[in-house]
Amino acid sequence: MKLTVVGGGSTYTPELIDGFARLRDTLPLQELVLVDPAADRLDLVGGLARRIFAKQGHPGHIVTTSDLDAAVDGADAVLLQLRVGGQAAREQDETWPLECGCVGQETTGAGGLAKALRTVPVVLDIAERIRRTNPGAWIVDFTNPVGIVTRALLQEGHKAVGLCNVAIGLQRRFAALLGVTPADVHLDHVGLNHLTWETGVRLGGPEGEDVLPGLLAAHGDTIAGDLRLPLPLLRLLGVVPSYYLRYYYAHDEVVRELRTKPSRAAEVAAMERQLLEMYGDPALDEKPELLARRGGAYYSEAAVDLAAALLTGAGNPYQVVNTRNDGTLPFLPDDAVIEVQAAVGQKGPSPLPVAPVDPLYAGLMAGVTAYEDLALDAALRGGRDRVSKALLAHPLIAQHAYADELTDRLIAHNREHLAWA
Template identity: 80%
Template sequence: MKLAVVGGGSTYTPELIDGFARLRDTLPIGELVLVDPAADRLDLVGGLARRIFDRQGHPGRITTTSDVDAGVADADAVLLQLRVGGQAARDQDETWPLECGCVGQETTGAGGLAKALRTVPVVLDIAERVRRANPDAWIIDFTNPVGIVTRALLQAGHKAVGLCNVAIGFQRKFAKLLDVAPGDVHLNHVGLNHLSWELGVRLGGPEGEDVLPKLLAEHGDAIADDLRLPRAVLDRLGVVPSYYLRYFYAHDEVVRELGTKPSRAAEVAKMEAELLAMYGDPSLNEKPALLAKRGGAFYSEAAVDLAASLLGDGGSPVQVVNTYNNGTLPFLADDAVIEVQARVDRTGATPLAVPELDPLYAGLVANVTAYEELALEAVLRGGRDRVFKALLAHPLIGQFEYADGLTDRLIAHNREHLAWA
């Protein structure tokens, strides 16, 4: 089996490599190709990746290349983990929206639209190269904003499934609080990428006992602290929102916070420099502890599980993924991309039935889905007016003056990535 990781020079990659090495019985990789235009980073990450495989006795071969066509040739699956513009572009996404009093974040709000505009054209070009190399190859998208990127891939006819680590992170945390094995925890995870809620936490299987009320009663303080939301919010909702919901439920508070400290991108850039220095140490043969602070926890386990199910019978039959709605949420179009539990096998991902969504959540899901549709229109067709309409539709913006000012700033900061600007 051959896998390719486009964006393989990312400092995330050793987390992925560690998972491939530990879980080789689930996903037996014969060849792994790391693809990245940044040759200097690729050499450092590739060297550590080989040492991790060697230390854990993995028989697979790891190669590196800056040539996308060569890297994806004959690959059975291609994982996408791109950051077009690097941390410098992310720093802008997290900064200029604050000038208009709106949240600055790389996947939500105006910053998320900027990232989509930079990213989707690059991803679609890579996907076409994958299709030419092997039309049967699966594309697993971990590139943010995952919902918009996955929708673009699916609408272009690619074999693609979107992946996020939010659900598996909740699964692992809840399993620890409940003192059970992670595999025994099944989430009623419903919503969109970075806009989701855990409506139930079931033990033993999708139809098992719902222990969410017990979890909130006994561990509500810990969960609320982790989400940085008041415990009263969880008690009143009776569900666990994704931590990205804080940008919606406490928007103005978050904006004030972000205006008083360096951007997350600045913190990550400093961390990446330290990590790359570590990766260059020829005696290092395991992922360093610092990597846990970089983000992407449990990404490797989720990626292995998904790839194993798409390519064979090794993965879990039910996983949380991003895929077409196809009637699952009746108030959305079939071609909307949602993030829910799905049955995953060689044919792809089929969403499981979900309970009727409370209007409190359904309304926000519908609103953000409308924004994502307009955002993809702006990506594919370009133009200032389409960018403006997408921003005006976003529930974190929604005012003419804000949308107008954000449009000008977005274009000014991303002109080199916008073919139409």
Template identity: 75%
Template sequence: MSLKLAIVGGGSTYTPELIDGFARLRDTLPIGELVLVDPAADRLELVGGVARRIFAKQGHPATVTTTGDLDAAVADADAVLLQLRVGGQAARNKDETWPLECGCVGQETTGAGGLAKALRTVPVVLDIAERVRRANPDAWIVDFTNPVGIVTRALQTAGHKAVGLCNVAIGFQRKFAAQLGVAPELVRLDHVGLNHLTWERGVTLLDAPGAATGREVLPELLAGFGDAIAADLHLPLPLVRRLGVVPSYYLRYYYQHDAVVAELREQGSRAAQVAEIERQLLELYADPALDTKPELLAKRGGAFYSEAAVQLIGALLGTAGGSDVQVVNTRNDGILPFLPDDAVIEVPATVDAAGVRPLPQRPVEPLFAGLIAHVTAYEQLALEAALKGGRDRVLDALLAHPLVGQVELADRLADSLLAHNKQHLSWA
């Protein structure tokens, strides 16, 4: 089997990380043709060049083509991967700065900044998905575009064959495996929540890769590596031990909101740092001798995403050798009974050529379930605002967000959001 895969947003400086994974894991995902599509022709050619050289060095037989023509890129594609950023790093920089003026966290997926990104992104992604469906209704759409939960919900609500993917779970799996001194395939997570709002409630050390049996090792991880885990999360160790779980590092925006706001005001935006990293990466990519992913790419973010993407796409397309359990973003359908069926949750699921089936979950503790339900309500309102527009819908979403909630604050944030995003919102 030889597959065609298209990457929308292929001109991203992160793409060589994906290429490296595709090259190393070719037996799991036998790509014959890879198409990188992006409107930024200058970046696209630099990224395409280094992608071809990485494949050539590792002896991968796939052809790599670049284009600005979306319809040509997705024609006959078996899977389409979305990793676009509407407005680029400039829009991200705004998302991470203007909320701070109102005393709220400035972040590209959380809070008011995350809402702004959703409003810009959802209409664009739905247009892309419709063109994919016209080209090949059997193609899978794998979304890595943030905010993944809201974007995946938009795709699934519109009837697209789509699943969302984030690297948080695989990152924890790899870190826990390293701490335990075992292969990552022996570590299975009890991972529950929403995209960028998750907790590891358990860590099972399997008796063998893919085994149904194993032993719970989260308590010994917290006992033996608590300091390192807490430092990695930028959360106090006493809090982590009190919770008895490992929260995603995004939970810091909720558990220590005011402290994070103070830090962000002092340190400046992550977007500015990423923009500088991207400038340096593009200079490296222009070197015709570069045929491996540069070390600097590790600072760009998204660690282990290539491995997660290969595992997911390979399972969906039937090239990975049967079913696999992977953490994905998909429709709830009663898995978390306190949420609507059409909510998108992030949990382990059985993935194979028949699709994605989330695994049953034990009852979620009230401390976590309350926040999950609260953010789910916000995400529903955020999606309505993205689909229908209107300042009132933006205000409703902000009022529903647990990091906003006050009408005067929501009013100020709504005005700032619209002022900074008019060029990207057709209705503003």
């Protein structure tokens, strides 16, 4: 079995390597290819990857290359984890929206739109090269904004599934609070990427007992603290939102906070410099503890589960993925990409039935889906008016003066990445 990681020079990659090494019985890789145009980073990451495999006794062969076509040739699956513009572009995404009084974040609001505009054309070009070289390969997208990117891939007929680590992180957190193993916890997870709610927490599988009310009663303070949302709000909702909902439920508070501290991009860039220095140490043969602060917790385990299910039918039969709606949420278009529990096998994901969704969540999902429609149109066809319409449609913006100013700032900060600008 051969798997290729596009963006293999990312400082995230050792997290993925560690998962492949630990879970080799679930996903028995013979060849793992890390492809990245940044040769210096790739050499450091590739060296550590080989040492991790060697320490854990993994027999697989790790290849590093900048040749995308050679990297994907013969691959059973291709995982995308690229960042167009690097941390410098992320730094901009997180700062210029704040100048207009709007949240600055790399996947949400105006910064998220900027990332989509930079990313979608690049990902579609990569996907087309994969299709020409290896049309049978699955594409697993971990590149943000996952929902928009996955929709672009599916719209062009690619064999693609989107992956995010939010659900698996919550699953692990709830398991710890309940004193059970993560495998015992099944989430009733519903929404769009980075706009999700846990409407049930079941023990033993989709038909198991829902222990969410008891979980909130016993551990509400802890969960609210994790999410940085007030406990009375969780009690009002009766569900557990993802931490990304704080950008909606406490937008102005978040903006005030972000204006008073360094950006997350600056923090991550500093961590990346430290990590790359560590990766160059020939004695290092495991992922360093610092990597846990970089983000992407449990990403490797989610990726292994998904790849194993797609390629062999093995692994966890139920997984949270980003895939086509196709009637699962009847208030959204069929071609919308939703993030829900699905039965995953070699034919791809099949969403599990979802109970009727409370209008409190359904309305926000519908609004963000409309924004994503317009965002994808802007990413594919360009133009100032399309960008402005997408921003005007976003629930976190929705005022013409903000949309106009944000449009000008977005284009000015991203001109080198926008072919039409």
